[in-house]
Amino acid sequence: MVLVSAVRDYLNRMLHDITGMKVLILDSQTVAFVSVAMSQSELLQKEVFLVEKVDSGAKELMTHLKAVCFLRPTLENIQYVKSHLSSPRFGEYHLYFSNVLKNTAIQILADADEHEVVQQVQEFFADFVAIDPFHFTLNLPLNHLYMIPAKVDPQKIQLVSDRMVEGISSVFLALRKRPIIRYSRSSEIARRVAQDAMRFMYEQESALFDFRRSETAPLLLVLDRRDDPVTPLLNQWTYQAMVHELLGLEDNKVDLKSFPKVPKEQQEVVLSSEQDAFFKSNMYENFGDLGMNIKKMVDDFQQKASSNQNIQTLEDMAKFVENYPEYRKMHGNVSKHVTMVTEMSRIVDERKLMLVSQVEQELACNAGQAAAFEAVMTQLNNESIADFNCLRIVMLYALRYEKENPHQLQQLISKLTSRPSKYKPGLLFTLLRQAGADKRTGDLYGNRDILNRARNMARGLKGVENVYTQHQPLLSNTIESILRGRLRDVDYPFVGNQLQQGRPQDLVIFIVGGSTYEEARTVHLQNVANPGIRIYLGGSVVLNSSSFVKDLEEVLRSGRASTY
Structure with a gap:
């Protein structure tokens, strides 16, 4: 289901x-x-x-x-x-x-x-927002609290943890399953949520979860956003993720009121894979293919419109009246998608995002510290690149090379703060404190594990279809490890005395701190590639780069993090 x-x-x-x-x-x-x-x-x-x-x-x-x-x-x-x-x-x-x-x-x-x-x-x-068939969110307020130690504000942290347990439990009650539970070892909040979920499902409300057991138990894996801080920092180039990054997408609605030259009837539109066939078939397509598909949709509509104009008999008129609701719906749908893609194209050109994204993808996917330093410095010297995009590039560099050449990182930070922006060094240090190499579980850059190194090398030799979409979230490797039975117990321990026997047919992954639409696409591709396996993704919120940086700003503003 x-x-x-x-x-x-x-x-x-x-x-x-x-x-x-x-x-x-x-x-x-x-x-x-x-x-x-x-x-x-x-x-x-x-x-x-x-x-x-x-x-x-x-x-x-x-x-x-x-x-x-x-x-x-x-x-x-x-x-x-x-x-x-x-x-x-x-x-x-x-x-x-x-x-x-x-x-x-x-x-x-x-x-x-x-x-x-x-x-x-x-x-x-139904205690969750089912934004897509296999993707849910809790729209949790004060999302940044997951980064703050529980001892700082135990009452608020407990409220946040309780809400996540309620949402996760509700998903399993809707699916009529009771899972085995694992969590990210390095995350205190992931451990708390996993253990509280275990108590709720196996002790407090065990009768509610007394469903007929399947041959292989479902798996709940509780992760922490800080294990992969790269994914929410990147520009996106597939339809749904781009809309969220550039226009804003909340509960499947897009608010375009603040954008210039948007027709009044298109100022608030719905983007739902359940209600919009074009969006359903294109939500994971890259921007180039999307443009061609929209052109085809416009051509089909023009052909339909010209046939409707040729009304000569009463029979033609009756046929037009019968088809008029469908014609109006088609007109509205074409107008909606053309408006959004036109607006996104304007933003991409205005903010020089193709130039920025190439550097981002290189930082996320390819090693080479000297070349990366030069590329980032070139962007910082380009006054046409927005301050926010410069901040994200320096953050991506800092995450990848924080231990390789601290002097060059400091040069980039000094250059960033010399720009007339509101961004201060403390924001970068907050990111490294929260999600630096010493804090993360998993192999974010694919360097520790020989199989991951071989996979990255093969991808590099083969090349990529699109330089802007070569990045794969850490979640992709995590899911593959689960399906192959290779997810390390030491990194992702089981709660209690539970053990997983065989490959789970139902896998729910919940990310404390928020999921992304790039990760939702990863889950979709894994579901397509593995018939008979159902993978669900959830999170406390759905993040884009702006909301992720705002969470970091809230942590910095709280003044509760120790000095780096």
Whole structure:
């Protein structure tokens, strides 16, 4: 079962069994859970005529409507529902919670239902944002907290850890599986999340997870973003990842209001692999192939449009009216994709991103410190390269060569800080403190393991189809190691006394600190290459280079990291 289907199934069960006109009441997080899984037109077809936030404070009585509440089982939401029930605005209340509801919360709701308007209370385990069939996120606020030691702010760190455990557990409840659990050895927060997930699934709620066991147990692997800080720092050149990097993509929506010359009807668009056939078939395509595919789509639309203009008989007119909704939908889709690709092309040219990306890819994929130093210094001396892009290039150099020539690294840092930018050396030192070579689990640059060195050499000899997409995330090697039974126990220990027997058919990888769309593409390619294996990717948020650097800035601003 794929994640989007699981959430849609829950929503269909909620809305199908309740007949008549309905209002859907959501909280700030379940709004995202619903919006990525079901369109507004689909909700209308299910007689949902109003969508409200649970904290809206609306007073108007609408007793002809039935309230379907889909909420996270937080103490705050329980209090909001209690307030609703004390003075009900709707004729009936059907309460659905996205995760396990505590007995104390059930008692509070029962005591509050003095008017006896609650018809049912159920748990539907969809406590995550299923942005794609095999990719989910938790949209966790204060994402940077995973970098701060637990002793600094134990209460906040525990809240963050608890939310990750709730989201991960919900995914396994939706999949109807209970996993073996492993984690990244060097990460304290990954260990905490893995152990808390183990306690929740095997002790606190063991009855909930008592599913029929498969021949090979599913695997949950909890990773730390800091093991691969390179991937979120790179420019992207495949469609979905580019949109997120250059335009911003949040819960499958793109906000284009701040960009010039964007038509009013295209200022907020939806990019969903479930609702848009063109996007589904092109989301992982590189920018060059995407351009050709968009041209073909435009040509097909023009051919369709010219045939619609040739209306001469009543029969032609009837045919046009019958096809008009499809024609309008096609027009909107063509306009949407052309607008976004045009805007991204403008940004690429304006920011000299092809020039920048070549240097980035060389730093990420190919060794050679002297040549790398010259290439980075050339970029820093080019005033047309934006400060943010210069910062990312120096960060990539620092991660790769932090121990090889500290003097040259200091030269690059001095050159960067001499530019009239807001970026200070402390940001680079924060990155190295958090994700330097001594902190990472895994073989980020493929230098430690003889098989990885051979693989890199073969790729170099063979060449690459596209210099801009030669980078492969560390996750790619991690998945291959799991599928071959070679993931080292010393680097990725099991929780408790668990052991994995055979290759898992279901693998859920959760990245504390956030996943990326480049990694989602890696998971997609692995799923295609390994039929019968289902790999899912999740994270606390979905990162691009801007949000990753903002997390580092928050850690630096907190002043809690020790001096490098």
